[in-house]
Amino acid sequence: MKKSIQSYTKLLSKYLKNSKLQLVTLAFIMGGSIIIQLINPQIVSFFIDGIGKQKPMDTLFLAAGLFILSALIQQVLAVASTYFSQNIGWRATNSLRLDLVKHCLGLDMTFFKEHQSGEIVERIDGDVTALFNFFSKLFVSFINNIFLMAGILIILMIQNTAVGIAFILFLFLALAVMWKTQKGASYNFGKEREINAQFYGFLGEHIGCTEDIQTNGARSYVMNRFYALLRNWLPVQLKAFLSGYKIWITLEGIFGIGNIMIFALGGYLWFTGKISLGMVYLMINYIQLLEKPLEQLREQLLDIQKASASIIRMEELLQMKSKLKTTVDNREDFPGEFSVNSMEQFTAGNKINEFIKNKNKDNISLKLEQVSFEYEENIPVLKNISFELPAGKILGILGHTGCGKTTLARLIVRFYDPKSGLIYLGDKPLKRISLKELRENIAYVTQEVQLFHASVRDNITFFNPAVEDSLIIRTIYEMGLKDWYENLSNGLDTMIQSGGGMSSGEAQLLTLVRIFLKNPKLVILDEASARLDPITEKLADQALSKLMDGRACIIIAHRLGTVERADDILILDGGSILEYGKREELLQKKDSKLNELLKYGIEEVLV
């Protein structure tokens, strides 16, 4: 669990490069604070000896005034140093969070399947938060503490060599013991972060399924698992805490002994007349002052241990690669780089009519050649699927639950790559199209509509502020959803709760507007099986007709009525094609599966 110095410095130089000026300022502030800490005891010592030697009152007042002034400056420097270190820490950790989120969003679906959402959150936030001190002030403060300790020793050596040597010996002893006790803590901190991620993964998953847990009466089962998790969590947390506590208690012990030794030495030297009372004060003060940088060094050692555990986990995450191999640049869009093709284009001027008119012109076809796929080794889900969807045509896919319909859609949008076979969009194999381009050109409407806790506008435009309201409203009207829009309580500003707050029908209508605005060349519609009320169904039908008009479209049909729109029909069974052809032709063939389905229903025929 150890990290090399290079990996620390690499990380620091990458994430602190934009905070150089702030770091230098922080170093100066801390340096100033050290000088004051060294000078302050000297002033008091001078004051004590001044009283003994009956120095003039003016001199003593001046010393007292200087002491108060330096204490005030010390406070100001403390505030300034907190401000700068917080600033540096937040900047660095935020850009690290950004990189991790970017990276995770670029990974394929296998990653999201293998890691619960809470676990990913803990990795992106928890591990990075553990690095806050590491970035904010660790190294500046480390160097400053070394200087503070060196300053104390040099001053004491100059003022009294014997006392100076006693301090040096004590310091080495303290450092050696501290070094020995801190070993092994990193392992415990790594375990702590790992189990934290498990805990948040569990919470995220189960909170997301609250409705199902409650309706299925699974509360006690969930609570049992929760207790088990907490039972495992406790010893790991305790071990991690004790690792830190062990170092602290050792240091306290060493300084307890150190204080006794310095008291005894100071008392002896004063009684024998070798040093003044001011010097005794200085010795006592400096041993206490020495405890501070050592205590901070202890904390820093702990922070480094925690940081190294977090860095290891972070690097693990960053090393995870998407399994999707592409011969072109595979990066996707990131914040600030909105480039949804049609949206930008039409916000510059008032070209709405042109936009609506020009939709669908740029059509595209889809072809699958002998495509096979499996999620897990040797468990085939799709077997040798081949079909061709010409531009502007509609393909209806039928098949019973679990036959691979959704998986087929996932391959076309490249959530996964086929195990064998090729998929072409237009005349290009998918692997030769960047994910960004591919996903701009394909719209995939899943059964589960994802809504954000945001306004209707943001849910439709995916937070792209460049899309004008007039375009959104026009699109809504164009899709025949005028009544729906006018019934929204606050127009486009109507707020939507994530995971609720809208009926499933309304959510579907909103998704359709989303896609119509996106203007994709190919639409894949995993038709929701949830029953819509007749009015919403009519609205959705209207909108769907507009959406499909002139575009290549795949409908994964759960209702047989839906395939009436289709030009071609593909019936899947157990991951293989059972029947494929033109709908009209299949309808005319008496013994076709389609006719059977229409007569008896999907489940009755395909079992």
Ligand SMILES: Nc1ncnc2c1ncn2[C@@H]1O[C@H](COP(=O)(O)OP(=O)(O)OP(=O)(O)O)[C@@H](O)[C@H]1O
């Ligand atoms: N992420 C996954 N990991 C492993 N197996 C999966 C995964 N998703 C689906 N499967 C399996 O692959 C098979 C096909 O699933 P798929 O979701 O494609 O079926 P479907 O025809 O769309 O079903 P439905 O009509 O219920 O949506 C099923 O046996 C399913 O259990």
